[in-house]
Amino acid sequence: MYDVILQVPIIDMPWEDFILLAITALAGGAFGAALGALPAFIFTGFVVFLGEGLAILERSVGGALGAVNPTDVATGVTGVIGFGAITGPHIAFAGGVAASAYAGKKYPEMEPDGWDYHFGKNILYAFGTKPDILAVGAIFGLLGMLITQLGNALVVVSGTAATDFIAFSVFATAFIARAVFGYPIVGRPSGSSLLDMSPFEREEPRAQADGGEVPTEHKGRLATEPWLPHQYKWSGVTVIGLVGGILGGYIYIQTGSIFLGYAISAISLLFLNLGVEKIPVTHHITLIGAVGAVVFLPEAGAVAALLAAGVFGAVSGLLGELTQRLFYSHSGTHVDPPAMAIAIAMFVVVVLSLVGVIPNAGYL
Template sequence: MHLLVSFAGGMFGAAIGALPAFILCGFFIIIGVVLMVAGAGPDFLLNIGLGYTFGPHACFGAAVCAHAYAHKKQLAPGRDITVSLMGLKRPDVLLVGGLFGMLSAVLAWIFLTQLPFKWNGMHWTDGLAISITIMAIIARLMFSESGLFGKVAEGEKRYKPTEKSALWLPWQMNISENVVIGLTAGLLSSYLALLLGADRGGAFLGFGISGFSLVFLQFGAKMPVTHHISLVAAGAAIASGSLVWGALFGIGAAFAAQFWACTFTIHADTYIDPPAVSIFSMWSVMVALGALGVYTLIPLP
């Protein structure tokens, strides 16, 4: 059943485009948290907002791979995830989305159930984010000629890209910009997480709001991309019981996304999602520090 609904979710994501699919995911997550606060339980959040059809790994992650395939066929840019691929009038593009949707179900099953290493109830990494990353890497290797890490243009530096490069977010790339947006989104999401608590979906409310806010980016506004910041900060706040630890991890997630953008995305022709790589890598760091007792050794308000 999960394979079938993930197939449909992947085709749906490809049809409307990866970014619109993720925006819908953010909206569903907000609904799921509201229902939990109202006492309805986590079913909507887990099965719809984070589930096998409309979860970010299913519809967004699979759609990213469909964009890469469309690029291979010279139908659309591989990195423009705002494009609704239904307009290409190519059912094969949607079927590729469906197949990667099925792969998302397998990967999520592996990371969430077969590798269930935990600390204090938290998985060692974010299973959905790492699934998105693995699928995008597979699509890069299958459908791109730029190689896994892309090709740095002559005169450019990988980790100091200029406006000559196809930047990920030109308005969110230098040190001051990442500090400010990491601190802002990190504080807000950490506060919401501590206010609601883990049992009422507090870890996901900031993530949902950040994801849904990208509707403005879809229509051309220079919006900050903050869902990676929000999720990691909320997880750190809950793990440590500290607003400050959450904010620090929010800043770290902002810089991690820029690092991974330079590593995988800026110099390549298909899309490997920097926020997804930031989420699973920073989540692992956050859980590791908790397991080592760092939050107890360095208590912060």
């Protein structure tokens, strides 16, 4: 399954193929800015769902497809499109996130009514055809592709996986966007620490804008802005982590697909984008839950693997909450907690597999 994420590393890629990929990544990043980061990621879910469905079908019919080798079509849909230059999160979503960060500084008047946070965090907003915003998305789509490809090249050179470089690229480009467009990398907490969400609960306003004077359009902002107002309490995050992890693990046990649960979670965000309240964000939970099943199924059996999936999902959910408190809540742009959770979780999985604590490194 690692080849689905790795695709063809840059060191083994002909220059013509690299130029093809770079041009497409520019278009993919602009596509993410045009649609908005979250709508673009929802498309990721649909495409990966299709690819994984094809993979399950191909495994079922085997050689009956004649000249088509089993998994070739599915790998193309999941890897080349879903996690590739068209809807790959490191390209389309990253382009949309950077576009929002840029617009938050350049076009605060575009902010829609009812948006309570800094406009730079609005990843639901579709920027349509505004050329400069699409150009920002294109540049960051290309940057996301390059970071991912360079990370994967290091894997090939070293012979050892390090983490999920798509996830790493998603939050790396978001931090770069903060630096480029003049936002604090972390931001100053209004409570007792970076982890303190009580200013949000008390609805305390921001005393000053990010890093300077208070522009009129920034007055009245909340002092602390949690990533998900309905999903930030430790107890609730733990519970949804257990639930989502078990579901992701069960999907893997029954279908052999690591990414199908991730795709379903991503598709569920369509309802969040449409304004349905309290839809949980779970793609980092179902993915890492599936990894827990991958790790434990061969040696421990289905029941133990399912329980391990729940634990892995809960840990990933808590990592997402920890990183949102550290890196999302106190600055003015979106830095993706699920991407950070996936990258950290997969790094730990790789390390544990290298030292022999667990038998494999999941999809890496």
